[in-house]
Amino acid sequence: MFVKICGLRTEADVDCAVTAGADAVGFVLAPSPRQVSVDEATRLVAAVPPEVLSVGVFLGMPVAEVRDVAVKTGLGAVQLHGAGYAAEDFAALADLGVPLVRATSTAGERVAVGAFGEEMLILDSPRAGSGEQWGWSELRGQTGRWLLAGGLRPDNVAEAIETVRPWGVDVSSGVESTRGTKDHGLIREFLAAARP
Numbered sequence: 001m002f003v004k005i006c007g008l009r010t011e012a013d014v015d016c017a018v019t020a021g022a023d024a025v026g027f028v029l030a031p032s033p034r035q036v037s038v039d040e041a042t043r044l045v046a047a048v049p050p051e052v053l054s055v056g057v058f059l060g061m062p063v064a065e066v067r068d069v070a071v072k073t074g075l076g077a078v079q080l081h082g083a084g085y086a087a088e089d090f091a092a093l094a095d096l097g098v099p100l101v102r103a104t105s106t107a108g109e110r111v112a113v114g115a116f117g118e119e120m121l122i123l124d125s126p127r128a129g130s131g132e133q134w135g136w137s138e139l140r141g142q143t144g145r146w147l148l149a150g151g152l153r154p155d156n157v158a159e160a161i162e163t164v165r166p167w168g169v170d171v172s173s174g175v176e177s178t179r180g181t182k183d184h185g186l187i188r189e190f191l192a193a194a195r196p
């Protein structure tokens with residue numbers, strides 16, 4: 001089970017997620033309580049070992065700027081979040097040479113992984129990063145390299161995996177003590193529950 005821990009803001013957060021076994025860590029470069037600056041993201045990406053994917057999360061930023069930020073920070077992957085990004089935006093970033101991740105919401109219908117040229121798909125709540133659980137139980141049968149996100153927590157991730165059978169899971173709010181502040185104990189609990 002591929003696990004991404006998103007919204008990390010400190011090197012201690014990165015160290016905790018990596019040590020606990022995360023496959024990917026996410027840095028939010030969009031308006032959010034979890035937002036990091038380009039300089040902060042550059043420092044955090046440098047703290048991620050090569051075997052762990054460092055994902056920059058973008059929402060609303062034009063792709064020309066996304067490209068500049070990705071190059072400057074050395075991100076290992078770019079996550080374009082939400083319906084504001086079209087297939088042309090993914091095509092415009094294809095030559096960056098890093099995996100592109102598409103994050104979108106669905107009312108339950110299947111979404112084809114790779115339709116926009118993405119390597120991975122995240123199916124998330126309509127309210128990104130809100131911690132709200134949504135109707136993901138209808139996603140059983142969705143195939144490909146896709147991650148379930150939105151409202152996952154240490155106490156519901158095992159049931160979510162059993163019900164929906166995603167390729168991976170992605171979490172932010174469910175491993176925080178207060179909005180925007182990661183709880184290292186919850187990060188460890190989440191990883192243990194996702195991979196019993």
Ligand SMILES: O=C(O)c1ccccc1N[C@@H]1O[C@H](COP(=O)(O)O)[C@@H](O)[C@H]1O
Nearest residue numbers: 032128129130131149150151171172173
């Ligand atoms: O976490 C944010 O603040 C955020 C901001 C802008 C775009 C995406 C964001 N987060 C994404 O939301 C899910 C995690 O949701 P949850 O908090 O666990 O309910 C994940 O895909 C993040 O990349």
